Amino acid sequence: xxxxxxxxxxxxxxxxxxxxxxxxxxxxxxxxxxxxxxxxxxxxxxxxxxxxxxxxxxxxxxxxxxxxxxxxxxxxxxxxxxxxxxxxxxxxxxxxxxxxxxxxxxxxxxxxxxxxxxxxxxxxxxxxxxxxxxxxxxxxxxxxxxxxxxxxxxxxxxxxxxxxxxxxxxxxxxxxxxxxxxxxxxxxxxxxxxxxxxxxxxxxxxxxxxxxxxxxxxxxxxxxxxxxxxxxxxxxxxxxxxxxxxxxxxxxxxxxxxxxxxxxxxxxxxxxxxxxxxxxxxxxxxxxxxxxxxxxxxxxxxxxxxxxxxxxxxxxxxxxxxxxxxxxxxxxxxxxxxxxxxxxxxxxxxxxxxxxxxxxxxxxxxxxxxxxxxxxxxxxxxxxxxxxxxxxxxxxxxxxxxxxxxxxxxxxxxxxxxxxxxxxxxxxxxxxxxxxxxxxxxxxxxxxxxxxxxxxxxxxxxxxxxxxxxxxxxxxxxxxxxxxxxxxxx
Ligand code: UDP
Numbered sequence: 491x492x493x494x495x496x497x498x499x500x501x502x503x504x505x506x507x508x509x510x511x512x513x514x515x516x517x518x519x520x521x522x523x524x525x526x527x528x529x530x531x532x533x534x535x536x537x538x539x540x541x542x543x544x545x546x547x548x549x550x551x552x553x554x555x556x557x558x559x560x561x562x563x564x565x566x567x568x569x570x571x572x573x574x575x576x577x578x579x580x581x582x583x584x585x586x587x588x589x590x591x592x593x594x595x596x597x598x599x600x601x602x603x604x605x606x607x608x609x610x611x612x613x614x615x616x617x618x619x620x621x622x623x624x625x626x627x628x629x630x631x632x633x634x635x636x637x638x639x640x641x642x643x644x645x646x647x648x649x650x651x652x653x654x655x656x657x658x659x660x661x662x663x664x665x666x667x668x669x670x671x672x673x674x675x676x677x678x679x680x681x682x683x684x685x686x687x688x689x690x691x692x693x694x695x696x697x698x699x700x701x702x703x704x705x706x707x708x709x710x711x712x713x714x715x716x717x718x719x720x721x722x723x724x725x726x727x728x729x730x731x732x733x734x735x736x737x738x739x740x741x742x743x744x745x746x747x748x749x750x751x752x753x754x755x756x757x758x759x760x761x762x763x764x765x766x767x768x769x770x771x772x773x774x775x776x777x778x779x780x781x782x783x784x785x786x787x788x789x790x791x792x793x794x795x796x797x798x799x800x801x802x803x804x805x806x807x808x809x810x811x812x813x814x815x816x817x818x819x820x821x822x823x824x825x826x827x828x829x830x831x832x833x834x835x836x837x838x839x840x841x842x843x844x845x846x847x848x849x850x851x852x853x854x855x856x857x858x859x860x861x862x863x864x865x866x867x868x869x870x871x872x873x874x875x876x877x878x879x880x881x882x883x884x885x886x887x888x889x890x891x892x893x894x895x896x897x898x899x900x901x902x903x904x905x906x907x908x909x910x911x912x913x914x915x916x917x918x919x920x921x922x923x924x925x926x927x928x929x930x931x932x933x934x935x936x937x938x939x940x941x942x943x944x945x946x947x948x949x950x951x952x953x954x955x956x957x958x959x960x961x962x963x964x965x966x967x968x969x970x971x972x973x974x975x976x977x978x979x980x
Contacts, residue, residue, distance in 0.1 A: 503613040505533040507560045510794045511875045515641045515716045515747040524551035526972045535560040558598045592624035614978045623706035637712045643874040646896035653689040663691045676728025684898040712740030716747045718957035718964045742967040746878040753955045761857035772855045778848045782864035790819040793873040804836045809927025816846040826852030860884040867934045872897040885951030887934040887943035910947040
């Protein structure tokens with residue numbers, strides 16, 4: 491009995507960081523682990539996002555929240571304001587310095603670790619977000635097994651480990667164009683535009699950031715991926731066999747990390763219940779979707795922080811208009827007002843498209859939209875969360891319009907690997923014109939190829955559901971992980 495109690499109280503420290511795409515998977519993981527008999531201290535950033543986490547209903551599970559300054563606040567402010575892609579390019583070209591002083595965070599984490607060490611339930615293992623590499627030294631000192639939660643696309647890990655080994659062999663850096671395609675084990679050949687300059691040029695101001703994550707991942711004991719084996723089997727095989735640095739790690743795809751109710755046939759109701767703020771905007775969005783024919787609406791969103799320039803917004807609007815398709819478009823604007831939208835969009839656009847388009851100012855209830863039966867396609871920046879969400883909740887074709895980091899390789903895989911989408915191409919400055927937008931929209935919504943994309947997307951959706959169900963690959967991996975934690979000595 492005593493033994494059983496001890497096992498039941500195995501305590502895990504889980505550290506996440508700013509950004510909805512990092513926090514949401516961590517919340518789901520905490521909930522899953524706690525419902526499988528572990529107790530969790532979930533360390534979340536002391537930032538605006540804390541209120542979102544604090545309002546989560548953990549349904550009495552043993553999850554304790556602790557706030558820490560887990561990211562630099564300057565960075566957080568910039569993140570909240572968002573970057574236009576043009577602004578980001580300019581900042582990067584002019585040598586934007588990513589915050590590198592983490593002394594405040596280190597002091598706070600050291601104090602927390604000290605406090606937990608002397609508490610009655612000291613942790614037996616740590617799970618830490620892939621980008622919190624500054625924590626490596628402190629966590630290594632605890633002597634506890636350390637696992638990485640990797641909420642980005644796993645292909646990005648393969649790409650950055652590949653770049654790391656090219657540097658070691660002195661085959662990098664290369665300046666643009668440098669190469670036409672790059673072959674990374676487990677990935678389709680990547681075009682030059684798919685590989686971020688920050689990976690191939692060590693003079694790039696984001697290079698230390700990209701490469702910094704690698705070392706803390708390599709020195710960990712294992713990696714928990716927000717993905718599932720059947721989504722990218724070649725990649726997971728390659729990660730396990732061809733990358734010396736992580737070959738002996740436990741590599742566990744345990745996703746898609748969404749609340750389990752999202753995998754039921756009534757996912758739409760599940761997304762409603764989970765909305766923290768059920769606003770009138772959201773009600774409006776749902777009533778509008780309810781009125782549209784099944785699988786007829788294109789949803790357009792570029793994620794939580796990327797912004798388009800006003801010129802690009804106008805061009806996108808004109809392309810959407812020319813496509814004649816129904817659309818639901820979320821346009822980030824500061825005060826979430828219709829007046830701001832009118833000022834940004836081409837004159838008369840809202841009026842001309844009111845019969846078949848809805849433009850939401852600011853923020854969209856994305857899960858609800860993707861789970862709605864009227865959804866027919868998604869124009870996305872290919873953020874990994876949006877990608878997993880469209881696969882899991884919607885099972886519809888996508889148009890990829892990627893910007894940076896893992897987005898271009900994700901887009902390549904969605905289009906050329908999985909065959910569930912089309913991509914739009916910009917000019918050298920990334921500007922996408924209205925004809926290209928129209929072409930992309932028509933391709934996934936009404937072209938002869940669209941049917942094939944749709945049926946492959948539905949097959950993938952079924953695979954995602956199977957992966958997290960009892961006996962599914964992700965569920966088995968999670969159970970193996972929990973069994974391993976429960977066997978650890980405290
Ligand atoms: N999201 C949302 N409403 C919006 C924009 C984004 O709910 O109007 C959510 C979306 O569902 C996803 C996350 O924000 O979970 C964006 O994560 P992703 O990895 O796709 O892109 P990022 O924002 O990190 O670039």
